[in-house]
Amino acid sequence: MDFQPTEDQRDLRAGVRDLLAGRYGREALRASVDTGAAVDRGLWRELGEAGFFALRLPEADGGVGLGLPEAVLVFEEAGRALVPGPLVATHLAAGVVPGAAAGTTVVTAFDLGDGLVAYLGEAEAVLGASGMPAGSPVRSADPLTPLHRVTSYGDSSAYRSEGALLTAALQVGSALRTVELAVRYAGEREQFGQPIGAFQAVKHLCAQMLVRAEVARTAVYAAAVTAAVPAAVTAAVTAECAVGDAEIAAAKLLADEAAVGNARDCLQVHGGMGFTWEADVHLHLKRAWVRAQQWCTAAEAEELLAAELLGSAP
Structure with a gap:
């Protein structure tokens, strides 16, 4: 496939x-x-x-x-x-x-x-x-x-599967954008006569951001392709999360972690500049925090995934 x-x-x-x-x-x-x-x-x-x-x-x-x-x-x-x-x-x-x-x-x-x-x-x-x-x-x-x-x-549980996946896609977009912002700033900001992107610690931080975003994007794409989610889910829901399947729950979990984690690391790359109101980094972080609570939280996704794993255990 x-x-x-x-x-x-x-x-x-x-x-x-x-x-x-x-x-x-x-x-x-x-x-x-x-x-x-x-x-x-x-x-x-x-x-x-x-x-x-x-x-x-x-x-x-x-x-x-x-x-x-x-x-x-x-x-x-x-x-x-x-x-x-x-x-x-x-x-x-x-x-x-x-x-x-x-x-x-x-x-x-x-x-x-x-x-x-x-x-x-x-x-x-x-x-x-x-x-x-x-x-x-x-x-x-x-x-x-x-x-x-x-x-x-x-009650909006009938739409939670699709809502969780589309919100995960929003988070992936934000995670990828903060990678771009961090790499661009690391190439422009200079310290000790060279761009801060030349320093190993900053390189590693940006690399970790990229890996985090791409793993989340892969999970979201895979869930979108493989999940047969109807327009209104009425039966395949759980009492707590109501996501409908483990693939979407995993995608949302990874996307939330990528959006929040990348925004934090992007802020770290920007240093003091990242904390200012004029920078856009804080907007990505704040939006990621809110989206992480929408449709399916990390705790709910983890419970669903744990139940799925326990149910498939021999």
């Missing part, structure tokens, strides 16, 4: 990267941080027009008609660009919530524990709920992921 992207898939990924680079580059990202605009409605509609949310809808229903592997590639690019907003929930709502596929409706989900919902104030619908729950704002680690604590918590 060949897990390498096809030419069409590579073209799709390149097209999405170009779209986001032109529409949501660093200046737009920093403007969002400065203004606190967690969802850019214009960008949301443009993503809808480009087929981002309707990517896996059948063509007969107005969608693009592609599959989960293509969606993973697209979400990887969104994670690389740190595009804010409930991308996963709106994508999953395409064909279910009117306007989600076209990007005219913002949809969030019950994808966090502790009674928290992200982007509740920016959304018109919550996936798996009949109405909008009441909630009170809660301070978030990520300036572009506003949180609300809700009084009634709905």
